[in-house]
Amino acid sequence: MARKRPLVDLTPTRKTRNTTDLDALFSADSAEKSHLLSIPVSAIEADPTQPRTVFDDQSLQELAGSLKQDGLIQPIEVIQLGRNRYQIVHGERRWRAAKLLGWEKISAIVRKFDYDKVTKFVRQMVENIQREDLNDVDRAAGLLRLKDLMQGESQAANDSKKTWRKTTWADVADRIGYSRQRVSQLTKLLQLPEEVQASIMQGSLSERDTRIFHRLTARQQRALHRARVVDGILSQAETKRVADYIKRGATQSVAVAIQAVQNGTDKFDKNRGEQIKEQNSRSVTQLGRSLERISAETLSPAEQTILLADLQQVQTKLDQLIQTLSSN
Structure with a gap:
């Protein structure tokens, strides 16, 4: 059974000087432009750009059971696209579960305006992260898309100046509230098969x-x-x-x-490993000293040719060893 969550407070709150970026995203400073309505489920559509891409059938069935027993505790949030047309900002799982139950209407916080792309995407990311609804691959893909959106936002804001700074992963980490290490761990998933x-x-x-x-x-x-x-x-x-x-x-x-x-x-x-390590270290040191003692100043042309051939053999073996070590 899904845990009950508190109702959304639409009361405007004053933004303090120490308010963070994420606090500002979820503050109610725009509550005057939104209101709570009961709207037709059929008039609502999903946001195709939201970070969550996987909806587990069993999880939706469990959520539907919770809604049937306890009702909708927290309204979904939508933006109004037009007359009787709405798009989900938060709460797609609740909307899908309501559809499974055959509900005709659902309670929704309706906003009369749309967020800018970056703010909207960050809100969706943070909500899913806080609810732990996103799998790690979706999170990684979301971080990558957020980086692109932030870069586009930066370029658009500074287009007239023809100068803009490249968005870094550190910028993304700060914007979403992740540590830089965590962002690195997640984005490496996109390199896997x-x-x-x-x-x-x-x-x-x-x-x-x-x-x-x-x-x-x-x-x-x-x-x-x-x-x-x-x-x-x-x-x-x-x-x-x-x-x-x-x-x-x-x-x-x-x-x-x-x-x-x-x-x-x-x-x-470990003992054998230490022995090999010491042996390799001694061999490299001895090779370096031997090379330092080699001099071609007093050699005849024929002797120089022989020395060159010997050194080329050594170089070939070194190249092979370096290639083997580099591939491991």
Whole structure:
């Protein structure tokens, strides 16, 4: 059953000097231009640009049951597009649930004006974030669209000056009330394969679950996702072990890494690791010192040719090693 929420207070409030951007968005300083009405459900349409794109059928059925038992506790918010035409700003789930119940009318706060694009989108984002109605992929896509809207707003406001500042992710974080780290975590989801994003939207994975996919190739991400979510042969802990095994450079194959994890041979020997680290460090130091001692000043042309060939072989091996390390 959905938790009851307080009625919306339409009483105008004075904006204090310390009011934040988000506080201003949800203040009632424009309440004089809005009023509460009971309007036909059929006269209302969804906003195609709102950040929420997934509406779970079971969740809507539960909400419909709550509305049937307790009624509509909090009105939806709409803007008036024309005569008997309204578009939802907040409350699309409540509107959809009302349609499932066959309601002819629904209580709505009707605004006689539209917000500017950025303000309207921020209001929708914040409401969904506060209600936890958005999945993380929708949030990430919403942040990306908000960045574009803010950039367009900045350019339009300064078009006459021909100078405008590029909108940064820090600007988006400040506008929506997120930390910059959280914005970075969410936007990285848009770099994942579509099937991984779909699992997040369906609730099979969270943003936190997918952090182990970072620094893997798209092919490895798909294979690991299939083993974890589709085939169900790995737990979340085992999935992390597989990813760590690949990132250590033990193998590039997800299948081989899964086999190692299942056999228990993926465990990293810290002592052996330290020995390899020290050996590599000594080798690099010795190579540097050896190169410093090489001089071509007293060599004959024939000897210089031989030295050049030797150095080219060393360079080839170094290039191969650098390429291997860069790809891991």
